[in-house]
Amino acid sequence: MNMMQRLSDVETQYSEEIVAMKKKRGSELVILTHHYQRQEVVSLNDFVGDSLQLAKNARDAEGAKYIVFCGVRFMAEAAEVLRRKNQVVIHPDPMSGCPLADYAPADGAEMAWEEITDVVDKDDVMPLVYMNSSAALKAMVGRNGGSVCTSSNTARAFQWAMKKRRVVFFLPDENLGRNTALSLGISPEQIAVWDPTEDHGGLTRDQISSAKVILWKGYCHVHTHFSTKDIQRAREKFPGCRVVVHPECPPDVVDASDGSGSTAYIVKQAEQAPAGSTLVVGTEVNLVSRLASEYEDKKIVALSRSLCPNMFRISIRKLRDSVASLPNPDKDKVVSLSDEVKGEAVIALDRMLSI
Numbered sequence: 001m002n003m004m005q006r007l008s009d010v011e012t013q014y015s016e017e018i019v020a021m022k023k024k025r026g027s028e029l030v031i032l033t034h035h036y037q038r039q040e041v042v043s044l045n046d047f048v049g050d051s052l053q054l055a056k057n058a059r060d061a062e063g064a065k066y067i068v069f070c071g072v073r074f075m076a077e078a079a080e081v082l083r084r085k086n087q088v089v090i091h092p093d094p095m096s097g098c099p100l101a102d103y104a105p106a107d108g109a110e111m112a113w114e115e116i117t118d119v120v121d122k123d124d125v126m127p128l129v130y131m132n133s134s135a136a137l138k139a140m141v142g143r144n145g146g147s148v149c150t151s152s153n154t155a156r157a158f159q160w161a162m163k164k165r166r167v168v169f170f171l172p173d174e175n176l177g178r179n180t181a182l183s184l185g186i187s188p189e190q191i192a193v194w195d196p197t198e199d200h201g202g203l204t205r206d207q208i209s210s211a212k213v214i215l216w217k218g219y220c221h222v223h224t225h226f227s228t229k230d231i232q233r234a235r236e237k238f239p240g241c242r243v244v245v246h247p248e249c250p251p252d253v254v255d256a257s258d259g260s261g262s263t264a265y266i267v268k269q270a271e272q273a274p275a276g277s278t279l280v281v282g283t284e285v286n287l288v289s290r291l292a293s294e295y296e297d298k299k300i301v302a303l304s305r306s307l308c309p310n311m312f313r314i315s316i317r318k319l320r321d322s323v324a325s326l327p328n329p330d331k332d333k334v335v336s337l338s339d340e341v342k343g344e345a346v347i348a349l350d351r352m353l354s355i
């Protein structure tokens, strides 16, 4: 494996130790690695995928007792929400957070909810929360009749919400919300942005009451990094290429691309691209590099190099330390949530599955 050859001696040693410990622990140990993890970490996975799929994989894995989640905090929390009673979720670096999720703390969102529903009746506003959010925020949404959605099913979740209530309140990614709303024919004038740093979200009562969609002002810097200039440059450099981007990118970038969709969509685009073609991808660079090495019969290149430093915090050494600590994982690495938060977050997740 190309990337493994670039490991230092000590990293190679850690990798070998992890392989040996995995063998010893058998099915009771499950290592989950998100698509955006470094290749040397991904190479040690039992499952690789997106956050929701990984949480389900771990819950359903026969005999799994210790779940080591190589991803950011909200992902490890999702695994904790969905886990079976006898399972423990371990996060190798508790400081590996997600700035997008951090834009919407549950107490701030609760305050916004109170203010919005002071203007529009509670029964007329549907909260929708993106998977990339804390468990506490998912719980707040579950408590108020709303649902979780992923980047694969945001449009379906919007349609469901609009059938049930007049206004959709979407958190925390403004671009994903805007791209989805526009794709469903909602006009820009019907979309309001709630800026949590401003009094009343920076909106007047009239703006709140006339909006069809209210978007929380949050973004993923890994995806707002891409610009239409990058796309123009790629098209000049690779004539005839296909450009696909993630819907957390700004609307003008999504418009200028040939297609946009979730990580699963991007992986499928790479799989399906004809041999000899060029696919330019606007998402986290570790995924793009992995796809490029998996599909050597086609050219897969990054739209521009954009790395998630929070994902990058999980190193092979931290993974090895977490695995080596079993069966007594460090307390600060064990993910723990109150039963109340877990119960309400599950309601919001279950609603998504029923949509």
Ligand code: SF4
Pocket: 036, 072, 097, 098, 099, 100, 101, 132, 220, 221, 222, 223, 284, 308, 309, 310, 311
């Ligand atoms: S890529 Fe963006 S959304 Fe994903 S963990 Fe990094 S900052 Fe958060």
